[in-house]
Amino acid sequence: MNNQPVVTKYSKEYQSQVVDLILHIQQTEYKIPITKEDQPDLFIIEDFYQTGNGNFWVAIYNDKVVGTISLLDIGNNEVALRKxxxxxDFRGAKYKTAKLLLNAAINWAQEHSIKTVYLGTTPQFLAAHKFYEKNGFKNIKNEELPDNFPILQVDKKFYKYSLT
Structure with missing residues (x-):
């Protein structure tokens, strides 16, 4: 039996699990005052993320969504890594869920001639900062973001990953 989650392209059947997972991490774990109403993109994933050079993936373990990642097409062969x-229970070396998700997104970006992946994150996600830096993302100032990068209210720290 495979000990690792399987990363697959998002489909509508996963929507409620995706919303539940994201809200639990945001609200319960990190005490971020954000609601599902603040994130309408979670209810239109196909139309919001899975267009142009964008996509959305889920990590599945025993029929349960244990991770998510997306690339939002922001034009100019650039994407924003989101969600x-x-x-x-699936973080760290045992399952390598984050690495599996990131690899899926980076491979997709390479296959679709993406030049740069940008991301914004919150100061609380310290482990995420280390993860991104360990995987080749460079910390940048928000002034270095492209004009079309959608900055979220909670985003205070920004990264860039160059594929070229």
Missing amino acids: MFVDK
């Missing part, structure tokens, strides 16, 4: 969340 990277991993269930607390």
